[in-house]
Amino acid sequence: MLAIKNLKVSIENKEILKGINLNILPGELHAIMGPNGSGKSTLAHVLAGRELFKVLDGEILFNGNNLLELDPEKRALNGIFMSYQYPAVIPGVNLAYFLKAAVNAVRKNRGKKEMDSVEFLTFIKEKMSQVQMDEKYLKRSVNDGFSGGEKKRNEILQMLSLDPSLAILDETDSGLDIDAIRIVANGVNDFRRSDKSVIVITHYQRILQYMNPDKIHVLMNGKIIKSGGKELALELEEKGYSWLETLA
């Protein structure tokens, strides 16, 4: 599904990622953990195609194709989805309109018929109930005045609606209470299939309790310094990150 080879990335001449290697197979869920400033979010944004970051070296293959050549919208259409830590606000554009445009763009790219308003409404209401999001949000401007929890639910709603093949969750659990974390985790579990992969970027082990990660990676100082099974998450929870510093 995804193969990252020796990825080096900088922003404003500062090197953030210093040679990342990562291989994710279809059906797998990988968690990337690490302290603040380790480069986790940078990795997520580079995968989504943010031009702000400069790729210095390395390559990213997504289903065998060079991902770095593609514009962000092309990546989305080809099946990459990122759930943002801080989702943007789009004043004056209601959620229903935005979601319908996005869903239809993806459907069109997959050779499916675009949905009309009635079809879309039935479709989206079902997805909203999956993430326990009130239908009233459809009429509101995208993320405008949404609480932290609502914004994250909205991200998971978009993930379920766009049905990507690779979902990257950038600290979707941060700032959420335990109920909201469970809703997000359930959304991810509903999404998982043998042909879909997930990257969960997080500080904490909490959200991973509700999922079944195949691999845990520790990202520190721009490098993956340790990888392991889900037991690694528990170890990190117990010991923090400092014991790994010598590896970084």
Next chain:
Amino acid sequence: MDHLTTQLKQYISSNSSNNNIIKKRKKALAEFIKYGFPKTNLENYRFTNLSKLNKLKFFLPNHTIKNEFNTKIEDDIQFPTLYFLNGRFLEKLSKVPDFISIESILNKEENFQSPFGVKYDASANPFVYLNTALINDGFLIKITESINEPLRIIYKMTAGSENLMNHPKFIIKASKNINATIIEEYHGENTLYFNNVSTDFNLDLNSHIKHFRIQNESSKSYHVANTNYNISKDASIQSTYIVSGSNLHRHDINVILNGSGSHIDLNGLCLLKNSQHIDHNIIFDHATAYVTSKMLFKYILSEKSTGVFNGRALVREDSQKIDSIQTNNNLILSKSAIMNSNPQLEIYADDVKCTHGSTTGQLDENALFYIRSRGLDLLEAKSLLINGFANEIINEISNKKIKEYCTDFLENWLGKLN
């Protein structure tokens, strides 16, 4: 200026009028000539250069010559409508219900004066005098009963209107306790002309007017306008302006909130491209206590366009318990576009709630990326954000047809952007 004097002479000689009116016209022209076209050394005109307009010669339409009015009849005149073509009133395209009294402005002496007997500082806006001097058509419209369908004033200039100038005047008087909607529309084909419009609204007790103003003039034209709202006790104005036409647009708006419970809600959406210049100069005079006002102007500036917003909220000494909100938000789409925003508060009372704010910025990069990462391309993302910005004004429009019109209008404008 000699040219204007000649134009007035010719007008007088070819149109019958009583002597007092002629005197008033001449006096108004003398006033205008005294001040001339305002220069940029005046505070109110600092960012609006009228020297080009001053150099051009425009001619009043000669109604004795038969114009070739071959333009096909608008297919959608379904509202009560007053239709003007190239400065001339077209009766056969105009329909109004009997209970709206329509009276030509040309033969009534009292119409040839500054509105409401208020003394205008001519140096602040001499175009009012030019309009009075050269009024070439217009109506006093008395609305004595509520009307359900909007009354449209359509002012259209065709390709045959090269070098014409018009000084139309409309006075709208709303009787007590009525509700009505007025749409003022200015459309023009691709030609050079000058329209200097004056519109006065006089609202009696507890009357409520919705006013839409669409300025869609030729991109070569000059559009100068002066709109006055005199709002009595418990009466209200809800106004929305859509401005996208003309090469230069200058609009002075004077609002007098004249009795407790009176309210104005004035919204403007300005869409600028090429080297267009759009300037709004607004005064809200909170003349009595217990009045409320809201002003929201949004400019979207592309290419080399320039915009000016001067909004002033004046609260007089005895005008306590005022609630006033003044906002100007601007979206700049190009590096060469310039916006000058100057919201002002002038408060002499102490127990009031007045806020004002102004923002000018570019499209939000984070939001653009967010939208693109959901599968929409850069152009769609931009268009979505611009629409969102404009929607704050368009979504407030309660009349469904007008709202649709504005949505289409914006879409059409966006479609032509590079």
